[in-house]
Amino acid sequence: MNDSRVVSWLERQGYVNVRRIGGGGMGTVFAATDIDLGRNVAIKTVLPELHNEEGLKRFHNEMKALAAIHSSYVTHINKKLADNEGNLGFEMELFEGGTLEELIRERRHNNEPGFSISDVVKYLRPVAKALDQMHSMRPDGWIHRDVKPANILLRRRPTDSGYSVLSDFGIAISEGQSRLTAIGNVIGTENYSSPESNSRDYSGQEASFSGDNYALALIAFEMLTMYHLKEMMPDSAWRAKRTVPGMGTPAIMARLDPQAAMATQQIDAVMERALDNTPYKRFPEACQFIDALEACGKGGAELNARSAVPESQATNYPASGQLPAMGFGMGSAHNLAGGAQNWSNPAMGSVPSYGGSSNAPFRSGINPGASMPSARPVQSAQLPQQVQSARPAQPARPAQLARPQKDNNNALMITATILIILAIAVTTIALVTS
Numbered sequence: 001m002n003d004s005r006v007v008s009w010l011e012r013q014g015y016v017n018v019r020r021i022g023g024g025g026m027g028t029v030f031a032a033t034d035i036d037l038g039r040n041v042a043i044k045t046v047l048p049e050l051h052n053e054e055g056l057k058r059f060h061n062e063m064k065a066l067a068a069i070h071s072s073y074v075t076h077i078n079k080k081l082a083d084n085e086g087n088l089g090f091e092m093e094l095f096e097g098g099t100l101e102e103l104i105r106e107r108r109h110n111n112e113p114g115f116s117i118s119d120v121v122k123y124l125r126p127v128a129k130a131l132d133q134m135h136s137m138r139p140d141g142w143i144h145r146d147v148k149p150a151n152i153l154l155r156r157r158p159t160d161s162g163y164s165v166l167s168d169f170g171i172a173i174s175e176g177q178s179r180l181t182a183i184g185n186v187i188g189t190e191n192y193s194s195p196e197s198n199s200r201d202y203s204g205q206e207a208s209f210s211g212d213n214y215a216l217a218l219i220a221f222e223m224l225t226m227y228h229l230k231e232m233m234p235d236s237a238w239r240a241k242r243t244v245p246g247m248g249t250p251a252i253m254a255r256l257d258p259q260a261a262m263a264t265q266q267i268d269a270v271m272e273r274a275l276d277n278t279p280y281k282r283f284p285e286a287c288q289f290i291d292a293l294e295a296c297g298k299g300g301a302e303l304n305a306r307s308a309v310p311e312s313q314a315t316n317y318p319a320s321g322q323l324p325a326m327g328f329g330m331g332s333a334h335n336l337a338g339g340a341q342n343w344s345n346p347a348m349g350s351v352p353s354y355g356g357s358s359n360a361p362f363r364s365g366i367n368p369g370a371s372m373p374s375a376r377p378v379q380s381a382q383l384p385q386q387v388q389s390a391r392p393a394q395p396a397r398p399a400q401l402a403r404p405q406k407d408n409n410n411a412l413m414i415t416a417t418i419l420i421i422l423a424i425a426v427t428t429i430a431l432v433t434s
């Protein structure tokens with residue numbers, strides 16, 4: 001089915017003004033006008049070379065996911081198109097604002113600073129709502145597995161549901177399904193993959209709600225800083241021990257919007273938690289992350305400090321000398337990782353330049369590694385299996401949480417008992433000697 005064949009097929013279905021607007025690995029997307037209803041729509045058609053079992057599986061999977069999720073924060077299917085010659089497609093609302101990827105690319109191209117916190121929240125909150133809704137569906141939540149800027153579509157004007165929607169559910173999977181089978185060999189996009197997906201134990205069969213939320217946080221980081229986190233570390237670190245450079249790092253600071261530049265420490269605390277290498281330490285819900293980020297923009301330093309890293313987690317660090325990052329601006333001069341990262345690694349040479357004087361991010365003096373915070377490395381291969389697919393609403397609670405209080409009570413009891421015994425002994429001795 002080449003483009004002109006698809007166009008004439010769509011015209012026979014009653015569409016006019018049919019034009020190609022996008023295409024990915026699986027489908028070609030056309031904009032058209034439905035003359036019966038007098039509205040502009042988008043139509044996704046399956047590519048001819050994907051008219052094989054796998055391609056059709058993805059296409060049907062997307063339709064099934066969209067029908068099941070049915071949220072105002074995701075694209076939805078107006079109708080399915082099919083004929084007995086094997087032509088396939090489905091009609092959706094047309095989003096005329098392009099994709100978030102295009103918006104980010106344009107900003108980089110124009111050498112503009114990063115997005116303000118308010119704009120990040122504006123574009124990402126609807127996506128966060130979509131994720132929370134689909135993750136919490138019962139009996140089985142859906143996992144998107146390919147959250148990235150190219151899959152966030154934008155409206156020209158906001159509706160009640162905001163500016164953006166989450167799209168492209170070709171490899172989405174329901175929790176029940178994930179126990180049975182995986183769809184497609186490549187899961188997601190590497191630039192937006194979670195650390196646990198690099199684990200040796202990760203077969204691609206498992207998928208995690210937390211992985212979707214992690215990808216959302218990566219997008220927020222990219223929007224604020226105009227850097228992709230993957231660009232900021234050698235490949236080996238990306239695959240094993242990811243660290244999040246602080247907003248106060250000079251190279252990043254140079255690109256921050258003024259609103260974000262006023263709240264670097266608060267953003268650091270939020271990002272540290274959202275991008276933690278350990279899934280259960282992240283925000284359990286995507287909207288909680290967006291709320292915490294929004295509070296940074298409103299000067300909610302105290303709120304962020306409290307909500308970003310619970311006290312229990314701030315003290316729950318391995319005895320290897322690593323210190324909790326809370327309380328340190330990530331751009332501070334401390335390298336608490338217990339082993340400096342080699343940030344002059346040749347891999348850093350591949351960091352793309354987006355033009356302008358602030359675009360030489362990793363030369364001496366503005367090397368983020370010089371001010372790397374606690375890396376809190378976690379070998380993803382060591383992550384507990386259940387954590388990888390844990391439901392967001394039920395984050396594992398560190399066992400240490402209740403212990404300090406109990407220990408304090410015990411200590412008080414023992415001290416009181418000793419004092420009473422001492423008092424009795426002194427009284428007895430006094431009585432005997434008198």
Ligand SMILES: Nc1ncnc2c1ncn2[C@@H]1O[C@H](COP(=O)(O)OP(=O)(O)OP(=O)(O)O)[C@@H](O)[C@H]1O
Nearest residue numbers: 022023024025026027029042092093094095150168
């Ligand atoms: N409803 C829509 N309105 C406007 N543009 C759309 C719409 N749906 C898709 N597009 C455009 O078409 C492109 C490809 O769509 P989509 O990502 O769904 O296809 P895909 O083949 O599954 O892609 P990929 O291989 O990247 O996963 C999008 O990036 C976007 O530019």
